[in-house]
Amino acid sequence: MTSSARTLRTMGLLSLVTLALGAARELLIARDLRASADADLFFRGLVAVATIRACALAVYRARWIPAASSTSTATLLRAGARSATWIGACGVLSLIPLVGPRPLLAALAAPESAAAIAALAIAAFLAAWSSHLRALAERRGREIRGFGVDWGLALGTIAGIVALPGSAALGPSLGLLGGMVVGTAMVLPRGDADYDDSSTDYEHSSTGAGEPAPRVPAAERGAPDPAIERARTTDDRRPIGLLLDALLYGNLGVVDSLFTHLLAVGSLAVLSYAGLFVNSALMLLTGAVTVVALRLAADPERGPPMGRWAAFGGLTVALGLGVIAALLGWAPIAGWIERVLGWDLARSVQPIVLWSLPYAFLRLANTIGRQRRLVHGDLRAVVAWDAAGLAARSLLLALAIPGLGLLAFPLAAALAEVLQLAAWVRTRAPSGPQRRATP
16 A cells, blocks of 8 residues: 555544544534524634634645655754744734624623633634644654644543533633643654754654654755755745635635624524534545645656546545535434434534535645645745635625525635636646755
8 A cells, every 4th residue: 555545544534533523522512502602702713723723734734745855853843933923823813803803802801701712812823833743743754643633622622611511612712722732742743753853863754644764864865955945045935825825725714704793693603513514524535635635746747637636536525515414404313413402403504514515525626636736836826816716705705695694605615616726727737856845
């Protein structure tokens, strides 16, 4: 079995555990907070944490996974420290528009809500650093460690709800922060085999999921990575392009959160519960295909045609989500969910899940297809299509929310993904020597 196949298999199986834990977390929140203002507060904070995680992970994966194996982990860790701190600070500040200035001031006046917001702010800051460290672990072939963050967030939130019942948003928020701290600690480099400083005698490189390559003597590593040296001496704009792409393309939760201020209280909670089922289909494949696609994209001459692979992945996700939508509409399943939670969650979210089928197909197809362009292409063109997708989605939401309500959100997300196809369809990676990612 090839290293790519091992990575897909291992990360796919571990994602099943992540999915089960995430489902348990969402159902507990749905049972205790329902579609309330407290649920909205927690989910707005969760949007900040999830968005920073997704954006930072996209940036650092695209920078570190294709980086030359001769570059030490210590060098990359130092190179990304400043940007991780700035991204984390942006996560903290994002709580102001996400929660809303007036609701935020009102929440800060109540001790429990203020403590919940403080916990969510710290978790949003740590999210950037956890993604930076996770990408470095994946570069070394230690993808399994990264799941500590995913599982820690879900288990921590569940523990917070169970330990502090009736505490509104405080219990899940403190639990989320605890899970983030534990998960971040799990991806910290440990020992010489992990934390390869330039002064050490050996260097790791990645061969597959959880299987580091044989150690290579420092004398055989050659000169330092030219990309690192170029970044130190020239005005290299590639990291800025990657950050802009991640912020613009990974903003689904932020835009949804901002526009739900136009709807009744609890609307974001309902949208988030629907997102549980949509993300359950996407989660099983997204992490694995992103890592594998980046490894293949690092060498333009290797790997299957991205278009064919993207279409297959998109169809697989759409089929899985279609099955989920059908189950939510089946009376025995819907009745069981209502008995467990005490309210009719299935009927509230089933239409949103059903209308999310085009989005799910396009999202995974774009996730696969665009990786080669991110490594080798002109990022200005990618960012331009990102901005076009964001503008089109926001415009459609503004026009459609009054008539369609929550159904406007999956339709607007699908429209943005249609425009994103132009960022990679019918583009070719350059031939010749590999262009290495820079920190």
